[in-house]
Amino acid sequence: MSGTVGIKVEEHFHSAEQQRETARLGMWTFLLTELLLFSGLFITALVIRVQHPTSVTAVALHLKFWIGATNTAVLILSSFSMSVAIELSRLGRQRLMLRFMLLTAALGAVFMMLKGYEYYRDYVEHMMPFLPYRSYELAADPASRLFTNLYFITTGLHAIHLTIGIGIMLVMAWLASRTGFLQQHQNRIEITGLYWHFIDLVWMVVFPTLYLLNR
Amino acid sequence: MDAKLKRRLRTPFLTMLALLVLLGANVLLGSLFTTGHAWIAEVLIATVMVATVIVVAMEAHKEPPVIRLFSGVGFFWVAILFALTMVDYTTR
Numbered sequence: 001m002s003g004t005v006g007i008k009v010e011e012h013f014h015s016a017e018q019q020r021e022t023a024r025l026g027m028w029t030f031l032l033t034e035l036l037l038f039s040g041l042f043i044t045a046l047v048i049r050v051q052h053p054t055s056v057t058a059v060a061l062h063l064k065f066w067i068g069a070t071n072t073a074v075l076i077l078s079s080f081s082m083s084v085a086i087e088l089s090r091l092g093r094q095r096l097m098l099r100f101m102l103l104t105a106a107l108g109a110v111f112m113m114l115k116g117y118e119y120y121r122d123y124v125e126h127m128m129p130f131l132p133y134r135s136y137e138l139a140a141d142p143a144s145r146l147f148t149n150l151y152f153i154t155t156g157l158h159a160i161h162l163t164i165g166i167g168i169m170l171v172m173a174w175l176a177s178r179t180g181f182l183q184q185h186q187n188r189i190e191i192t193g194l195y196w197h198f199i200d201l202v203w204m205v206v207f208p209t210l211y212l213l214n215r
Numbered sequence: 216m217d218a219k220l221k222r223r224l225r226t227p228f229l230t231m232l233a234l235l236v237l238l239g240a241n242v243l244l245g246s247l248f249t250t251g252h253a254w255i256a257e258v259l260i261a262t263v264m265v266a267t268v269i270v271v272a273m274e275a276h277k278e279p280p281v282i283r284l285f286s287g288v289g290f291f292w293v294a295i296l297f298a299l300t301m302v303d304y305t306t307r
Contacts, residue, residue: 025282032289039293043300050304069242076234079272083227091220194273201268208261212245213254 005092008184020187027191031198034161038202041154045209048147055143060211062127062137063151067118068211071111072203078107079200082193089189094182097189098173104196105169108162115159128152151210158202165199168192230271237264 006016013019049056081104088097122128126137129145130152138144172192175181182189241260244253269275275286 021279021282024278025285028278028282028286028289032286035289035293039296043297046297046301047304050301065245069238069245072238073235076231076238079234079268080227080231083230083272084224087220087223087227091223093220197268197272200272201265204261204264204268208241208257212241212257212261 005090005182005186006184007187020190023187023191024194027194031194034198034202038154038157038205041150041157042205042209045147045150045154048143048150049213052143052146055138055141056147058138058141059127059144059147059151062122062125063211064118064121065211067114068207071114072207074107074111074114075200075203078104078111079197081107082196086189086193089182089186092182094176097182098176101169101173101176101189105166105173108166108169111162112159112166115155154206154210158199158206161202162199165196168195226271230267233267234264237267 007019009016009019013022081100085097085100085104088094088100123134126135127148128134129136129138129148136145136148138148169192172188175185176189237260241257244257244260247253269286269290275283278286
C-alpha cells in the first residue's frame with residue numbers, strides 16, 4: 001500500500017529540500033574522494049600495461065574472464081534492483097521497497113561468492129605471488145607480479161566496498177521495516193542508492209582495466 | 216503493477232537493458248579480438264557504460280547545478296590525471 005513520503009527536517013536546515021540537497025552533495029563529495037582512491041589504482045594498471053605488455057597478457061590469460069563478465073552483469077542487475085527500490089520509496093511503497101533492497105543485497109552476496117570462487121581458483125593455480133609459502137606460476141616473469149598484485153589490491157578494495165554496501169543495505173532494510181520510516185527518512189534510501197550505484201560504476205572500470213583489454 | 220509505477224520503472228529498466236547490451240558487446244570484443252586495436256572500442260564502450268550510470272542511474276542530470284558542477288569537476292580532474300600520466304608514458 002502507498003503511504004506518505006517525507007523527510008524529518010533537522011533544526012539546522014531551513015527546509016526538507018535544503019536537507020535533501022545537502023545530503024546528496026555530501027554523498028557526491030565522499031564518492032569523488034573514493035573515485036580518486038580507485039583512480040590511482042586504475043592509472044597504475046594502465047602504466048604497467050604500457051611498460052610490461054607481454055607480462056600483463058600472461059597474467060590476464062590466467063584471470064577468470066567469464067567470472068568477471070558474469071559479476072559485471074550481476075552488479076548491473078543489482079543496480080536495477082536498487083533503482084526500483086528508490087522509485088518505490090518515492091511512491092511510499094515501503095514493504096515492496098524493502099523486498100527490492102533485500103534483493104539488491106542478495107545480488108551483492110552473489111557477486112562476493114563468485115569473487116570468492118575466483119580467488120580460490122587463483123590459489124589453486126598458484127597465482128598468488130604474495131604468499132611466501134606457495135610457489136608462483138609466473139615466477140619466471142618478475143614483472144607479472146606487479147599486475148597480479150595490483151589485481152588483488154584493486155578487486156580486494158572493491159570487495160571491501162561492496163561488503164560495506166551490503167551491510168548498509170541490510171541495516172537500511174532493517175530500519176525501513178519499521179512503520180512510518182518513509183514518512184521521515186525517504187532520503188536515506190536515495191543516499192544509499194548513490195553509494196550502491198557507485199560500487200557498480202567502479203566495477204565497470206575494473207572489468208575492462210584488469211580482465212578485458214588485450215587479454 | 217499500477218500504471219504510475221510502470222511509468223517510473225521504464226527508465227531504470229531501459230538503463231539496465233542498455234548496460235547489459237554494452238557489456239555483451241565488450242565481452243564479444245574481448246573474446247574475439249585479443250590483439251590489435253579492439254581496446255579502443257572496449258574503452259569507449261566502458262566509458263559509455265560509466266557515463267550512463269552517472270547520468271541516468273545516479274540521476275546526475277536531475278541534481279541542482281552545484282551538485283552537477285561538483286560531480287563534473289571531480290570526473291574532469293580524474294581525466295586530467297589519466298591524460299597527463301599516459302601522455303608521459305606513451306611518448307617516452
